[in-house]
Amino acid sequence: MSDIVAALQEALGNRVLTDADTLDAHRRDHWALAEIRDLLDQGAPRPRAVVRAASTEDVAQTLRICRAERAPVIPFGGASGACGAIEANPDSIVLSTRGLDGLVRLDDRNLTATFRAGTLGIEAENRVQQDGLTIGHWPQSIDVSTVGGWVATRAAGQYSTAYGSIEDVVLALEVVLPDGSVLRTRETPRASAGPDLRQIFMGSEGTLGVITEVTFSLRPLPEASTGQAFHFASFEAGLEAIRRFMRDGWRPPVVRLYDAHESKRTFADWCPEGRNLLLLIHEGPASAVKAQFDAVAELCGAEGGEAADAACVDNWLEHRNVVPTWRELIESGWVVDTIEVACTWDLAPRLYDEVTRSLREVPGVIVASSHSSHSYRSGTCLYFTFAARFKDRERMPEVYRECWERTMRGSVAVGAGISHHHGIGRVRRGWLADEVGDTGVELLRALKRALDPDGLLNPGALLPPSEAEER
């Protein structure tokens, strides 16, 4: 262990960094609790070293060396994760993919583009848009997240209701396994050739391998793109309108229903107080957009939706990439976070009521609100926001934990899932068994042992601590 840095430097030269600034910048991701801990001088420690890989072979070498030395390795992309999947310790080597940058190849005829995994989302999207194409995956973090991180997190973007989530737009992957071997899945539109190996790494959060290349199945930029908006007397009525048009087969890429609190907070110019705003964007061939626009208007009207000025959609488009700056809020005494969960339609109204009610019972909580951000034939994603304020900084972690505890407990109690697109990291790992059952957790542990028998890849993320590991 003592000479791990020397061993890495011998193999990788100046791509191994140990200066204080670099180590500081690679301690953790954007988890709000990690921000709070920083504020309280209880922040994550610096890692031992940062390897900035410049090639797939660099990644493989790093993993082989760390395996030989039994050093923990933390894969690190844009670090925009919100759940604490990245948290260094003084023994760990952080393996940054940000040097694996840029387009490998683009094929207009097949609508495919391969990017190295450390490419920022926005750079990948801008590159394909130069050719009149789009990835169709637009997470709020697009300016700061990497395409490899999208896969590792099992992300979903704002246009997912028509274009699908990351699993629907990824055609092929290159992944370095913990033993340094390289998996390349074939670029075919579909296969029935055993289990889909790409899926093992979608949502693996750096615990099963390091993604080094991502091939997307693209779309042309749409011929037409039209905003539309309605407001409803209740959140439930808005959800019902979405359920109805999803049921009939209409698929606006963007479908976002804000409760009355969020509608007032963000869209007061376009939504009467107390009403719940539904934002829609239709995209596609002009004739398809027209048919869908009209049909959705009729179905929303039938549920009591009143048309709102579509200028609110433009306003949303302007601000949609603003990732909340936790630090500023936290430094001024706010405990804030967002928590997204998925559920079938029947559960959504009760989930909304239960969680927002329960959050409001926490002392200091001022905001407890939600919007529906992604929808499906069978259900939707509710995206909760909470904010609490008080003077005693030492209590901030406790209140943060309490808000999460209540949201997770409330979600599980009504039968919802525990996460839609932010992942597990550290903040949710205690509830993983509620999502996949004890058997599912054991299955994930077996998969982990099979690929990473020494448990060196991103230990502490995703899997709940085993009984032996619990203090």
Place this chain on the structure above:
Amino acid sequence: MSDIVAALQEALGNRVLTDADTLDAHRRDHWALAEIRDLLDQGAPRPRAVVRAASTEDVAQTLRICRAERAPVIPFGGASGACGAIEANPDSIVLSTRGLDGLVRLDDRNLTATFRAGTLGIEAENRVQQDGLTIGHWPQSIDVSTVGGWVATRAAGQYSTAYGSIEDVVLALEVVLPDGSVLRTRETPRASAGPDLRQIFMGSEGTLGVITEVTFSLRPLPEASTGQAFHFASFEAGLEAIRRFMRDGWRPPVVRLYDAHESKRTFADWCPEGRNLLLLIHEGPASAVKAQFDAVAELCGAEGGEAADAACVDNWLEHRNVVPTWRELIESGWVVDTIEVACTWDLAPRLYDEVTRSLREVPGVIVASSHSSHSYRSGTCLYFTFAARFKDRERMPEVYRECWERTMRGSVAVGAGISHHHGIGRVRRGWLADEVGDTGVELLRALKRALDPDGLLNPGALLPPSEAEER
């Protein structure tokens, strides 16, 4: 091993069957080579016993007993597989899921339906159609395949171009793992909570667990359904038309382009000789169908497509479930099979030319034809048919192997995948590394060892024999 049947009977009573007729009926699936071997008196042997499970607990008990006794277990649904995934040996216990039958629950509001895994596809589809709904998954085998088999095979149906393949319509699974523990995934429309555990069993072909329940995300039956047909001067021109409308975002559920040979063989009444027929079915809300119908007509016209009488679509609908009766053909001296592979658009014309040309070089081959059966933004599935005829029956297996060898070699040589929706079984296992690489095969082996360390679940299927196992 000697008392495995007694141990099973003690636990499961008369659900353990050892009569000759039952054993005979559970020797193998519908693999054409298995039919040929039967004809040559080289057929698969009878298994030791058949367990007809009536509950999830029956399945768990069977797996626990077989594990204790180290007896191989072959999960068995409708046995309609075409690749030899089921082949008994005298030591093996066949575990039939056909007693796990019928609807568990249907939820019209959430558009979900849960069936026990041994339910025949057509019975499941008919049941949800009673409520005005559809699974949207219609494999040619629907009359004889089970819903659990659809998952285990990673199947695709005839309507997949709009509705997706099995992985797109399954919401949740119940699976008994090799150690008898039961995995139940949560009924949510999506999750970011680690790797998608359902995917491990989609395509597992009975080697990693036994699927006992399948929950589908349904659709309402469409408001409108309209057939449409065109014929093209070349197969390539037809493929280009499909690529164009897929690129623009149009999604007819049924998109089938037949080469001139198949067009003549099956659709001579509707397609001029030498032309290539494209069959389409549009489904959905009437206004969406209208927009799509018109747009597709324009794009097909631009590629030289001439409108054909849509009555050919009705003809196809009438005959689409006819599974070829290999036995009759084989008994009259024909060696026949179908082989489906997937590829990106750029490869499709060369794949078509290469494989049909190479097949025609095999002595005795009379038919070598293809159609495109499922399409995607980035590519399509080519579904080859070969038929050879000659008198020397002893040579039938050799010719069969030669046709497969040429199709697989040709596919891999141009860069295509090795299977689109029939799976691996035994016929393709030697080429699995061409699809997923040596690393992919090792990853699958690691997964197999992790879940089934004694290798008892369906040995011989899916994975190529390891060097130690090779004779």
